Amino acid sequence: MTATAPLSAAAVAAPVPVIRADEVSLVRDGNVLLDAVSLTVRGGEHWALLGANGAGKSTLLGLLGAVTHPTRGSVEVLGRTLGRVDLRELRTLLGHVNPRHPLRSPLTVSEVVLTGLTNSVEPMPRWSPGPGQRERAERLLKMLGMGGKTGSRWPALSQGERGRTLIARALMPQPRLLLLDEPATGLDLAAREQLLDSLDALREEHPELATVLVTHHLEELPASTTHAMLLRGGRCLASGGADEVLTTELVSECFGHPVAISRTDGRWAARARRTARG
Numbered sequence: 655m656t657a658t659a660p661l662s663a664a665a666v667a668a669p670v671p672v673i674r675a676d677e678v679s680l681v682r683d684g685n686v687l688l689d690a691v692s693l694t695v696r697g698g699e700h701w702a703l704l705g706a707n708g709a710g711k712s713t714l715l716g717l718l719g720a721v722t723h724p725t726r727g728s729v730e731v732l733g734r735t736l737g738r739v740d741l742r743e744l745r746t747l748l749g750h751v752n753p754r755h756p757l758r759s760p761l762t763v764s765e766v767v768l769t770g771l772t773n774s775v776e777p778m779p780r781w782s783p784g785p786g787q788r789e790r791a792e793r794l795l796k797m798l799g800m801g802g803k804t805g806s807r808w809p810a811l812s813q814g815e816r817g818r819t820l821i822a823r824a825l826m827p828q829p830r831l832l833l834l835d836e837p838a839t840g841l842d843l844a845a846r847e848q849l850l851d852s853l854d855a856l857r858e859e860h861p862e863l864a865t866v867l868v869t870h871h872l873e874e875l876p877a878s879t880t881h882a883m884l885l886r887g888g889r890c891l892a893s894g895g896a897d898e899v900l901t902t903e904l905v906s907e908c909f910g911h912p913v914a915i916s917r918t919d920g921r922w923a924a925r926a927r928r929t930a931r932g
């Protein structure tokens with residue numbers, strides 16, 4: 655397989671990692687935003703990317719989503735090296751959910767989801783979806799708990815409903831990897847739980863799909879999370895199986911604060927550790 659061969663169904667089915675970032679560094683204006691970070695994500699793996707504000711989580715997500723190029727190191731998507739292949743082609747394999755989706759017009763939920771096929775914010779002029787595509791949009795919305803809202807208009811949606819609509823939109827081109835940047839931020843308790851249930855359902859229905867989810871809060875991790883990476887100051891502090899990485903010791907070091915981590919019914923929680931008062 656050469657780096658420049660066109661993507662084929664056979665290549666997509668090949669047992670190569672969905673994404674492999676090898677010692678990636680990113681320098682902007684002389685600042686090292688990421689320093690030699692390596693991450694390999696395989697089909698069916700669900701990664702949590704955690705770290706304090708400014709740790710480099712969104713920067714790494716941008717590299718994984720083929721939005722930015724590394725200053726050093728390499729990123730391979732299904733064995734194709736970023737910078738050597740057509741980015742537009744690679745991006746169809748990567749669903750990126752941006753919570754700041756810049757949509758202004760009052761599209762319906764179904765219309766927003768269908769823009770995932772043209773990778774545009776607004777519907778493309780002179781493009782209309784086929785019946786199979788409409789049916790897929792409806793099916794995804796139903797799986798994400800939005801089946802009763804397909805005709806609702808974007809400006810009238812709650813933040814949680816928008817988030818789930820954007821996940822359905824990102825899934826339209828059948829990506830191999832879904833990148834989720836703080837999907838639960840700003841959601842109330844019920845909306846967060848609905849989102850996490852939807853992510854668990856999605857992962858069950860699409861066992862080949864890989865995901866990388868950025869968050870600050872362990873409570874925002876779905877129970878189906880399999881792996882985790884902790885970033886601190888642009889460096890990888892720990893990376894591997896979720897239960898090996900999401901420990902009291904490592905998470906405390908990552909956030910520079912003593913916390914105690916627990917896991918109940920598959921879900922994680924963090925609380926500050928009490929320090930002895932003198």
Ligand SMILES: Nc1ncnc2c1ncn2[C@@H]1O[C@H](COP(=O)(O)OP(=O)(O)OP(=O)(O)O)[C@@H](O)[C@H]1O
Pocket residue numbers: 682683685687705706707708709710711712713714870
């Ligand atoms: N274009 C840029 N030029 C210079 N510095 C940048 C640029 N983009 C981001 N940074 C800096 O890089 C660091 C990492 O930013 P990034 O957004 O990746 O962090 P994050 O972990 O996602 O943070 P947060 O949790 O606050 O969203 C921050 O200190 C940020 O100020």
